[in-house]
Amino acid sequence: MQKIRHTPVAPTRTQRLASGGEIDAHRHDDHQIAYASRGTIAVTTDAGSWIAPATRALWIPAGTVHRHQAHGELDLHLIGLPTTDNPLGLDTPAVLAVSPLLRELIVAYTRDPDNDTPPHHRLRAVMLDQLTLSPERPLHLPAPTDPLLHELHDILRTDPADNRSLDDLGRQIGAGARTLSRRLRDDLGLTYPQWRTQIRLHHALVLLADDTPVTTVAHRCGWSSASTFIDVFRRTFGHTPGTRPTR
Structure with missing residues (x-):
């Protein structure tokens, strides 16, 4: 312990x-x-x-x-x-x-x-x-308590760029998309797209802190383009990924 x-x-x-x-x-x-x-x-x-x-x-x-x-x-x-x-x-x-x-x-x-x-x-x-x-x-990434969601969480944290549908991911862990969606709502109060976006944004912040280029961050985190990532980032944080506060 x-x-x-x-x-x-x-x-x-x-x-x-x-x-x-x-x-x-x-x-x-x-x-x-x-x-x-x-x-x-x-x-x-x-x-x-x-x-x-x-x-x-x-x-x-x-x-x-x-x-x-x-x-x-x-x-x-x-x-x-x-x-x-x-x-x-x-x-x-x-x-x-x-x-x-x-x-x-x-x-x-x-x-x-x-x-x-x-x-x-x-x-x-x-x-x-x-x-x-x-x-x-709202930058909290809640920890799931449901065992199936734990498995799903591990998959998405390992590869945030995994763009498979919830149906496809469910087949890997032995659960249907409807079951997973219901458990996400009950356990975390989130939809699957909301949860996946939170996971990706957390990973993006880690990569950006290590000075990873914005285009590379977008690709590694599963966004279709850098511009799409920048738009999501700006709406969440109020500034673009490359912006640093003045010192």
Whole structure:
């Protein structure tokens, strides 16, 4: 059984992780925000995984067992918040939009976390105010509990470009498309196209973090063309795949 670390106080700090680096499974008695100003951060819990490029931050509620993984060279900014500070009232992990202003506030706040001065306290107050304006973004890839969906999930994660129909995939795992569609709705609340798109977008973010060309990412993730991928990416994230925040 994997040992889960218990760190009561969620740290506030900035740290660097190499691509592929991890922070092992642990939990805090505080809430935590994880933001990557460079690279892409993924957080995994028993309920699934959340992934965030530099235009998004991850909200991790108090008590949630989670682990971090870096995709691309990562500049990770962590902010611990007591349970009394929950600007959006969230009790499950979530991906939040990060405006240019909020980005700079997070970077500045975590640069000198032990700075116990009135200006630093005001910086924190403005940061929390900005968090209340950060809408939640649907970048959660839920973990299926149904055994058949586990098999399907493994196939699609292994090869996101697999364009076979649900009928064809069902024949491989011994289930009909109607059965799989029903279980997807019951277990994850998603249709098959919605779920497959989420899997592909997660994989795309990982590839982009390693500076894989956009055309190559589109091909490896199953989109018919780079323009189709760019359109889906823009509608989901609000910017094109090649866009990086200003530093």
